[in-house]
Amino acid sequence: MSKTLDGKRIAFLATDGFEQVELTQPWDAIKNAGADVVLVSPESGTIQGMNHDEKADKFKVDENAGSVSAENFDGLVLPGGVANPDALRMCDDSVSFVRDFFKQHKPVAAICHGPWTLIEADVVRGRKVTSWPSLKTDLTNAGAEWVDQECVVDEGLVTSRKPDDLDAFCAKAIEEFAEGKHAQQTA
Incomplete structure (x- = not known):
């Protein structure tokens, strides 16, 4: 039985302090859709997940951000x-890694505070996005149009606000990863 993301390789970029459910729920959904999922981090060994302000589980890093290339992946979470x-x-390695997905017109999905890294990569200008509400001013100042919606898709960029939005976020991320490159997805 063919799965939606068979043959796709999706990177998850994270380091210590990530909201655990915002990694694990998309990871499981994307893996169950048939993709090969890879945890990329500037750290080696393991990284610490969080349940809000409490330590959660540790996760084994698969690849170092300084030694991977966006061209070896079909999408990024x-x-x-x-x-x-x-x-x-x-x-710098993480920011360059993110920016390269946009240069290569590949889909990217960011949730909650994840768009902070998109701001640093200078890839939100002229895009419609959402995030955790405290990032509204940062995203607006970076040239994005911020909206308070469960999930926003803008030419291959998927954004959501919070863990309550994960079902919609995962569904849209899978849809965009299945679709592949977007000509308008640029850095």
Whole structure:
């Protein structure tokens, strides 16, 4: 039986402090749709998940952000959590990795605080997005049109606000990853 994402390879970029459910629920949904999922991080070994402000599980990193290329993946997922994207946006390798998905017109999905890394990669200008409400001003100042909606899709960029939006986020991310490259998805 063929699955929607058979033959696709999807990167999840995260570091310590990611909101655990914002990694695990999309991971499971995308893997169950047939994709090969890969945890990429600027850290090696394991990274620490969070359930809001409480430590959750640790996850084994598959690839280092400094040694991977967007050209080896069909899409990217950016989980939220406050500490995770704040650290990622300070890591040149992570920011370049994100930006390259846009340069290569590949779909990207970011939830909650995940769009902070998109701001640093300078890829939200002129795009309609959503996020955790506290990022509204940051995204607007970076040139995005921020809306308060469960899930927003803009030319291969999927964004959602919070864990309550994960069902819609996962469905749209799978749809965009299945569709593949978007000519208008640019850095």
